[in-house]
Amino acid sequence: MSMVDDARLDSQASDADVLLRVEGIKVHFPIKRGIFFDKTIGHVYAVDGVDLQIRRGETYGLVGESGCGKSTLGRAILNLEHPTEGHVRFDGVDIASLKGEDLRRKRQDLQMVFQDPLSSLDPRQSVESILVEGMKAHGIAKDAKEARPRLRELLQAVGLPIQALSKYPHEFSGGQRQRIGIARALSVNPKLIVADEPVSALDVSVQAQVINLLADLQEEFGLTYLVIAHDLAVVRHISDRIGVMYLGAIAEEAPAAELYETPLHPYTRALLSAVPIPDPVVEDTREQILLTGDLPSPSAPPAGCRFHTRCPWRQPTRCEDERPALRVVEIDGVTAEHKVACHWAEQIHSGELQPHAVEPVAVDPSALSGNVEPVAIDASPLGPDGRRTP
Ligand SMILES: Nc1ncnc2c1ncn2[C@@H]1O[C@H](COP(=O)(O)OP(=O)(O)OP(=O)(O)O)[C@@H](O)[C@H]1O
Ligand code: SF4
Ligand SMILES: [Mg+2]
Numbered sequence: 001m002s003m004v005d006d007a008r009l010d011s012q013a014s015d016a017d018v019l020l021r022v023e024g025i026k027v028h029f030p031i032k033r034g035i036f037f038d039k040t041i042g043h044v045y046a047v048d049g050v051d052l053q054i055r056r057g058e059t060y061g062l063v064g065e066s067g068c069g070k071s072t073l074g075r076a077i078l079n080l081e082h083p084t085e086g087h088v089r090f091d092g093v094d095i096a097s098l099k100g101e102d103l104r105r106k107r108q109d110l111q112m113v114f115q116d117p118l119s120s121l122d123p124r125q126s127v128e129s130i131l132v133e134g135m136k137a138h139g140i141a142k143d144a145k146e147a148r149p150r151l152r153e154l155l156q157a158v159g160l161p162i163q164a165l166s167k168y169p170h171e172f173s174g175g176q177r178q179r180i181g182i183a184r185a186l187s188v189n190p191k192l193i194v195a196d197e198p199v200s201a202l203d204v205s206v207q208a209q210v211i212n213l214l215a216d217l218q219e220e221f222g223l224t225y226l227v228i229a230h231d232l233a234v235v236r237h238i239s240d241r242i243g244v245m246y247l248g249a250i251a252e253e254a255p256a257a258e259l260y261e262t263p264l265h266p267y268t269r270a271l272l273s274a275v276p277i278p279d280p281v282v283e284d285t286r287e288q289i290l291l292t293g294d295l296p297s298p299s300a301p302p303a304g305c306r307f308h309t310r311c312p313w314r315q316p317t318r319c320e321d322e323r324p325a326l327r328v329v330e331i332d333g334v335t336a337e338h339k340v341a342c343h344w345a346e347q348i349h350s351g352e353l354q355p356h357a358v359e360p361v362a363v364d365p366s367a368l369s370g371n372v373e374p375v376a377i378d379a380s381p382l383g384p385d386g387r388r389t390p
Pocket of ligand 1: 029065066
């Protein structure tokens with residue numbers, strides 16, 4: 001076999017390995033003004049150029065501050081938000097190109113678990129009817145009776161008693177409700193589950209139980225996960241790889257352990273320095289980086305590197321006018337799976353560049369949201385399938 005054939009087979013093998021391929025995704029929301037909101041006066045650049053791949057059976061953790069675009073990216077992946085640019089390929093198929101029956105069938109493969117289980121579960125429906133709804137819609141069972149054996153299995157899998165079927169969401173605790181939300185996602189045999197802040201509404205004491213449950217279910221049902229969180233500590237143990245998002249783009253991506261051991265992006269270093277370590281010696285000597293300044297508005301993202309207004313390593317060249325690409329670096333001990341969007345990652349890692357006090361950088365005030373009232377944001381409630389009800 002020729003070398004060309006070898007290379008082609010290699011790339012086919014890796015293609016078969018990848019369940020989800022996000023290519024150059026942008027989601028820009030128009031900001032409209034005027035009595036009938038007919039004039040577009042700017043955009044919220046919620047997601048602004050994201051590439052990522054998730055392999056079959058993998059858990060990809062996506063972290064970042066509130067408003068950086070995590071949920072919008074998750075919704076774009078599920079085809080609940082129409083991307084301004086870019087493609088989402090699921091199992092090799094561009095999901096934006098699907099219509100009618102094909103789209104309905106593909107939806108079964110992609111399910112979501114929401115942050116707030118109470119508002120995402122219909123309070124007027126019993127657990128049984130919540131779980132049977134999707135199974136009926138996707139032809140897995142034609143009625144509750146036919147669904148019974150599967151319901152038993154599902155409840156057992158998420159650790160709830162069979163009596164739960166006749167109860168209503170308000171009769172459960174937060175952690176139990178999230179188990180119902182997970183059972184609902186599982187009920188249609190999905191391949192990918194996007195879990196958007198699945199534990200942030202729960203007591204700290206039950207967060208670990210729900211995370212462990214997700215991990216167990218992954219093994220049992222061969223699931224692939226995208227887990228979204230604003231806290232690095234939450235995704236640490238469940239994730240194979242982690243992407244750190246800042247203002248609509250991925251700042252750094254790495255295998256989970258490597259990201260914690262060798263964070264390369266100044267933003268990741270700052271995030272990690274804020275996670276407490278339960279060892280007083282380490283706690284006293286470790287790096288503490290305080291980020292000054294607020295997260296800039298996604299309607300007026302800084303030029304060049306988006307992080308330059310808050311970066312303690314900002315340099316006089318490149319940082320303010322050249323947007324860094326997410327790239328592989330040549331640093332000893334750093335694998336090719338570790339990518340970072342910083343012009344100076346090597347010099348920062350070696351210590352050649354040292355952090356300095358951050359002078360606040362002015363952002364173009366005309367582009368800030370203060371000027372753009374009233375803003376038309378679609379705030380209608382999300383239905384159980386994550387779509388907005390008109
Ligand atoms: N439908 C919409 N119309 C206009 N702007 C929107 C819309 N949805 C989200 N945004 C804006 O896009 C940006 C990213 O929002 P998104 O909800 O994706 O962030 P997030 O990272 O999930 O934040 P959080 O951690 O608070 O959930 C925010 O500035 C938000 O206000
Ligand atoms: S490119 Fe410059 S501003 Fe951006 S993270 Fe690197 S050093 Fe900081
Ligand atoms: Mg969100």
